[in-house]
Each structure stands twice: as C-alpha cells, then as structure tokens.
Amino acid sequence: MKRYQSNPRRTAGQPAAMRAAVSFTLSALAAWSYTPAHAQASANAAADGALAPVVVSASRFPNDPAFPPVAATVITAEQIREAGIDNANEAIRKLGGVYGRQSSAGPNDFPLDLRGFGSNGDQNMVVLVDGVRISENELTTPLLSSIPIETIERIEIVRGGSSVLYGSGATGGTIQIITKRPQANAGHGSVVAEVGTDGQRAGRAFVARGWDNMSIDASYAKAHNDGWRDNTKSNQENFSTTVQWFASDWRFGLRANIARADYGLAGGLSLAQFNANPRQAKTPFDYGSYDNDSITAFLERRFGAFDVAAELSHREKIARANYASTATTLQTNVRNTQFSPRIRHVLEAGPIKNELIAGIDLAEWNLNTVASYGNSDAAQRSKAFYLRDEIEFDKNARIAAGVRREIFTQSSVSGVYGMNSGVNAWDLQASYALVPSLRAFAKTGQSYRLATADENGFNGLPTGQILKPQVSHDLEIGATWGSVDRQLTAKWFRHRVRDEIYYDPTGGAFGFGANSNLDPTKHQGVELEGKLRVTEAVTVSATYQHVEAKFTEGVNAGKELALVPRNMLSTRVNWKSGSQSADAGLRWVDSQRYGSDFSNTCAARIPSYTTLDARYAIRVNAWEFALTGTNLAGRDYYSQAFSCQGSIYPENGRAVKFTARYDF
Secondary structure (H helix, E strand, C coil), X not given: CHHHCCCHHHHHCHHHHHHHHHXXXXXXXXXXXXXXXXXXXXXXXXXXXCCCCCCCCCCCCCCCCCCCCCCCEEEEHHHHHHCCCCCHHHHHHHCCCCEECCCCCCCCCCCEECXXXXXXXXXXXXXXXXXXXXXXXXXXXXXXXXXXXXXXXXXXXXXXCCHHHHXXXXXXXXXEEEECCCCCCCEEEEEEEEEECCCEEEEEEEEEEECCCEEEEEEEEEEEECCCCCCCCEEEEEEEEEEEEEECCEEEEEEEEEEEEEEECCCCECHHHHHHCCCCCCCCCXXXXXXXXXXXXXXXXXXXCEEEEEEEEEEEEEEEEEECCCCEEEEEEEEEEEECCEEEEEEEECCXXXXXXXXXXXXXXXXXXXXXXXXXXXXXXXXXXXXXXXXXXXXXEEEEEEEEEEEXXXXXXXXXXXXXXEEEEEEEEEEEEEECCEEEEXXXXXXXXXXXXXXXXXXXXXXXXCCCXXXXXXXXXXXXXXXXXXXXXXXXXXXXXECCEEEECCCCCCCCCEEEECCCEEEEEEEEEEEEECCCCEEEEEEEEEEEEEEXXXXXXXXXXXXXXXXXXXXXXXXXXXXEEEEEEEEEECCECCCCCCCCCCCCCECXXXXXXXXXXXXXXXXXXXXXXXXXXXXXXXXXXXXXXXEEEECCCCEEEEEEEEEC
C-alpha cells in the first residue's frame, strides 16, 4: 500500500546521494576484477575449533594485551554468522545475553537494557561504532540494524558504570561495535540472499579490497518484511563504504553510512485484544520512516610510546510519523557533530607497566521538530575532559583510576528553557590474579546521565526549568575463572541512583504524567556468564541476570520499578563438524511490572516467557546454505506494555528463513 512507500521529499536529492556513493565505490573497486587471484573468506580460519584470541578496546584504544578489560563480553563475527544473525541488535540480545523488548516503532531495533533501567534502558547505556557514539540524544533506540553485519569484526559489551571514558548515559554500561580492519594486498567479499515467512525477502553484498597501503570496502543491504502483525510491513535499505590509508604505525580513513527505512505502526493492544488475536493492529493506518546519514573521518598514529587517535563525525537524521488514528503528523530533524581526540602513553619499568590515557570529547546536537500540534527546537553543546591511569604489577595485580568533567549547555532556541552546568564522573578499579586461571576484581565510581530534548520538552516543571542530571554511585565485585575451553564470570553489582530520569505516569501539573527526576532508586543484582567446550565440535554457553530495581525513598519506597524482569536466563549450544554446523538457543525471561505500575497496585504482571531459536547450515565449496527459525514454539507473548493490562506490543510469532551465501 502507498503508505509504506518512502516519503516523496526523499527524491529531491537523498537517493541521488546514495546512487553517487555507490557509483564512486564500485568505480574504485573495479580494478579488483583485474587482479590474478582473490583471497578466500576468513570463515575457515578457525576450522580446527580453537578459539582465536580477541583484542578488546574498552580503553578507547586498540587494547594493549597487558590491559584487557576485566569481564567484558565479546561477540565475534564467526559467532554471529554461525547463529544465522543478520543485524547487530539481534546479536547483542541472543549472543550477548542483553535484554531487549519489542520496538513500538521501526524494524529490527529492539530497545536494549543493561542492568534493569526499564523503558529508559537505551538512555542508560552508550552504543558506539569504532569509537563514535550512535546513542541518540532523544528518546529513540540506536539504529544498530543500519550497521552492515558483514563489516562487523566483533561486538564488545562492558557492563557497569563507564562515564569516565564515555560520558552521559553509561551507567548501565557500553556496547562497542568494532568493524573489520583492512588487509593489505587481499580481497574478499560475499553475496547473501534470504527468503522467509511473513513475506521476508532480503539481500546483502559486501566487497573489500586492499593494496600496499590503501583499502576500500562497500556493503549494501535491502530487506522487506510484510510483518507478523497487521500494519507492521517494513522496508529497509543500507549502504556503507570505507576508504583507508595505512602503514605499520598509522591509519587514516573516511567512512560513510546511508540508511533508509519505512514501516507501519500497529499500536498497542488491550489484553482482551491480545488474547483474541495478537496479530491485529490497533492503528491500521499509522506509519513512519527515517533517513539516517553519517560521515566519519578517523586517525590513529603511533609516536614511540605514545598513541594518538581521533574521530570527527557528522550525522543527520530525519524521522517522520503519520498518526492517522489521532490525525497528527510529526517530523524531527537531528544534526549531530562529534570530535574526540585522545592520547595514550604506555611505560614499562621492570615488572611494572603503566597506561595513561587523556582525551577530550566535543559534541554539538540540534533538534528541530515540526508537528501538527506545534513546533519545537532544542540544542545541546558539551565539552568534556577525561584522564585515566592503569598500572599492572608483575602481571598479577592491576589498579586503575579515572576522572571526567563535562560542561554542557541545554537550551531551546526559542528560549523556553536554558541551562549551563557541569557534572563529574570518577571510578576506581582493581583486580588480582589469585592463580593464573582465577582473577578477582572490584570497581566503584560515579556515573551520570543528562536529560534528552524529548524529556526536557515534556517535564511538567515550571516554564524555564529542565530536569536535573541523573547521578549514580556504582559498586561492583566479581571474579573470572577459566581458560580458552572453559570460562566463568560472576558479578555482584549495585547502582544507587539519585534523580533518575524516567517517565512518571502520575507526574505533571495535573497528574497525567511527565518526564521526571524520580525519588532515589537502587538497581542491584547478580550476573553470571559461562562457556564450555564440551568436545572439539560442541560448545555450550549461558548467561544469567538477577536484578532488583526499587525505589529507596519517597512515596513508593520499597516498590519495584516497572518493565524490569527480575530474572533472565539464556543458553546456547553450538555444533560444528567439517562442512556442517548447527546452533540453538533457549531464552527465559521472568515476569515484570506493567509500564505504568509505579505504585505496584496492578493485580497482574507481564507474564514470563520462553523462546527457542535454531539454525542448521552446510557449506559446499564457496557456498553456504542455512535454515534458521526463531520463536520455534510459536509462543504468543509480549515484553512491552505501558499500562496495566493495556498498551501491549506483541512480540513476533514463529518465523523461518532460508539463506544462501556465496563467499569469494
């Protein structure tokens, strides 16, 4: 139907920009067709089943082997492929054990939640791509599905307060997407086609070519899905290209990303409607779309014991929504520029090794909203300086300390509100190897979050006032044990939060709800993560999280926060033998409070649920054929509901897809 088509205003120049970018990239790659041979795909490199070493970069630099972050979760490109996953958001949920709930707008980008922050989980973690922040300064989910899956080298998940290095919103942790680095004098690529239930059709292509000191890669993806629910049809199109120049001690590059999507908005159901038919649409004629374009320049340079790095990124996003159900329209225009230079010095003195990092984060963000019910605008400027030092003693003990100071200005261009202020973060970490296979660690610190423009624009406060920064005092202790074939990590954590920024359904001048600074809250729990290689062919893994998120003061003292399941368990089994592989995952999520139930008076809870997904694949020379299924039990369930037994957004039912892939 016509309402699913792209907005006509896109044809004025934005698709032309995509065509020009594609044309430029294909022209640059044309020379590859004249080379005498092509490198084989790297997927066979680990055919013997050994786990390859993975270098993580939680220090905002490619990590020195002496300073790997303790207890980070790393998802590799091989794991993503073997699970049959085609977008980063799904990989983070299924392989990283991160909780996600059904999106109420847009395809594939589920809101994510580290450590029980409910409907504002996305705003309490930071998502980055190669060091560039893509977490939105508005109440929307980062567009992880727009990142070409073929370009991802690994995904790093670091749970817990990380504001010293990453600033606002990093209380729950950080998710870093690391893309593949160039290979000199090598070329490779792949073509993927998928077809599945609910009208799913998708195609992807990736190609990369490296020369002595230059490389270029390009990725294109297009997907269509009729949707499991009525009025959830979606179309998505992404293009990405990177050009890099490099030598042994430096790297410089330019990256461009273009993403387009349009989708239906089915709306939330009542419990009676869900029980009668979870596939129906409450709003059969509502729809939305977005255009998201970004360009990034990045530089890395080594000078002896010093490393210097920087990224300069500019992003523009246009999001549109047409709500026929309420006769309203909305368009938001976002412009964001970031510049993040930093320097690292590594010093060795006998058995002692020291890593010192200093950096600056500069950001400028503008939002313009045009709506049928009124227009608005907002701006934020911020500048931050951070310093972090880590010392390793004889490879057994490590201690690290860091501080950050951020100065920010939040304002409405029309003068409705404005504020200049500052906020601090700090942390202190230590770890000790009791024996070579067992390391204990502890961390304490302060993290923070600034209110988004959406939150300040609807806060229920007197004119001219905005929400206070959210500040969390964080504590974490734990231990890691194991080797390449068996690993176990256990953590206990606590976040004591003051002025937590959240939508209070009872707030506002007239009690109809508003974004508010809540009374003090506490998020406390346990995390377990394990992996075991049973045989050369079979590996099993599991993640478990227990969270108690409650008010500690005020009228709701002792009451649970909404939309936070107390327990979550994920298990996976992977089998790989010769040309065949199989992967299966089981996920259980506990019951949780409905979104508006701050007083815990709703007699019902969102029910617990269990899902099963699986994949089987076989390789035939350069071809791979796979069959993948999700929610194989066909369970009707939901994880997103904003009122007591109402405003329910059902999760997708059973889906099966067939994939054919050719590597060259």
